[in-house]
Amino acid sequence: MKILRNILDKIEPHFLGNGKYHKLYPLYEMADTFLFTPSDKTKNGPHVRDAIDIKRVMSFVVIAMLPALLFGIYNIGRQIDSSGDIFTTFLAGLPVVLPIILVSYTVGGFWEMLFAVTRKHEINEGFLVTGMLIPLVMPPTIPLWMVAVATSFGVVIGKEIFGGTGYNIFNPALVARAFIFFAYPGAISGDAVWAIAKNREGFIDGISQATPLLQASAEQGVQALELIKGQFSWWDMFYGFIPGSIGETSTLAIIIGGLFLLFTGIGNWRIMAGTLLGMVLTAKLTNIFAVAVSSENPMLYLPAEYHFVMGGFAFGMVFMATDPVSASQTDKGRWMYGILIGFMCVIIRSINPAYPEGMMLAILFANAFAPLIDYFVMKSHIKQRVKRFAA
């Protein structure tokens, strides 16, 4: 540690004021504060003392994502070659996932740095999380150049255009995914991209295998559970041994990450609870509705506990909806925001056959409404206070 500190102190003058590399100061600052607690003191009041800063928050979120990531790598290895022990299976999945993560971090980091240097501010840590979220919501067969284009789009259009970390309306990782979803639909929808296997020549290639969600929405006039019966059990989906995006398959790993976020106080429990509540209520309603009108639509019959383990619902609820920037900021607003996400997710999944995965669009939709929700919550608070003090 001493050595590192000495190196950093020695090169610091080059990045200050008139130093040779003063334009690259954000880079130096990033390395310095990443390795050591910033020594800056707050100069103006209020002097809140807390050990935690954005960098620690973001690092904790990345730690929370690790179970989902590790399981994702293992799951992909299992699709390629499931004969060996856990460790070799894990290694088999690594060459698929690692490049995606590297591309996401390199491209995103490049844009972050470019904007930090031209706008002369420090490099924000937000990308630490975004760069990990993007690979986790991609199918394993995604071409790397699409990851690069989508990451650029997510960072520039989803975040920097609004002023950078802390100003974005939408979750940048979801913007990146939505970009691929609309720009290159062939690479992120349908049944040919979610699973991976060795082909005859021994190369790794995508194989045709539908995700449980796709399976469940496949045919008219049958109940969703009939369609997935025999292929995937609830526990398969809960543990995550199913085809799907890299990090979203295992609900168990996501719950572990979610508990970590709740325990450290970084993820907001109101948002998660609201999302769950909204989903359960809406699923129950659609079930009743489906039976009442004896609907042809298979997804309307899907019980809530299956909605919970299928597709990206759990992942979105724990990691995407709780993004502190794009979510609602008031406590009541957080409940409403969460319920809106859960509601929209089930509605999109079951009523719009073009989009079997509703979670992404539901969260983006709720992101757009978050400021409005906050506005009305504040208004009602003001009204109450006026009433209280009027007499």
Add this chain to the structure above:
Amino acid sequence: MDKISKAIISDPLVDNNPITKQILGICSALAVTVKMEQAVVMTFALTFVLVSSNIIISLLRKGIPGKVRIIVQLTVIASLVILIDQVLKAYLYDISKQLSVFVGLIITNCIIMGRAEAFAMQNNFKESLYDGFGNSFGYGLILIIVSTFRELFGSGTLFNYQIIPTWMYLEQGGWYVNNGLMLLAPGAFIILGLIIWVQRTYTHFIED
């Protein structure tokens, strides 16, 4: 050409561009920019209507009663739009079919009404002519920039001529895939937004 006339023509190109500065005519800018061909034809149609309506209204401006001026302007514009619509149908039937209602909707294009009301009603024949050309070019410039990006990335072509080599495509054994977002209206919105971003970064213009 004197300085003022030059300013009337050049001002709407960048500094006071009807699309990127005044945010007018967005509807057609989103709808007809999928292919460059459409954008160019649309630009010609709009140039014809805008220049003619500016000339006619500036010639009539002393005779138009203030209370009914909008109706009079609309009648002039509508007649011109019907004219150009018929010409396109007669000579460029395919493109006119692709442009569909958007030629007819030139009537409601805010740029034309805006120039008639804000400029042609107060200025003489010559200045209105210049103003009409200036604003049409400003509109056409943005349309062509947007459609260049949309056609190149959305279909891999420019003026229906293949630019991105076919061997690069996934179907031909390559890796490239056309960007489907560019064919949708949000693609135009995003490109338009980026153009406005670049322009405002350079002109340091900030909306109050």
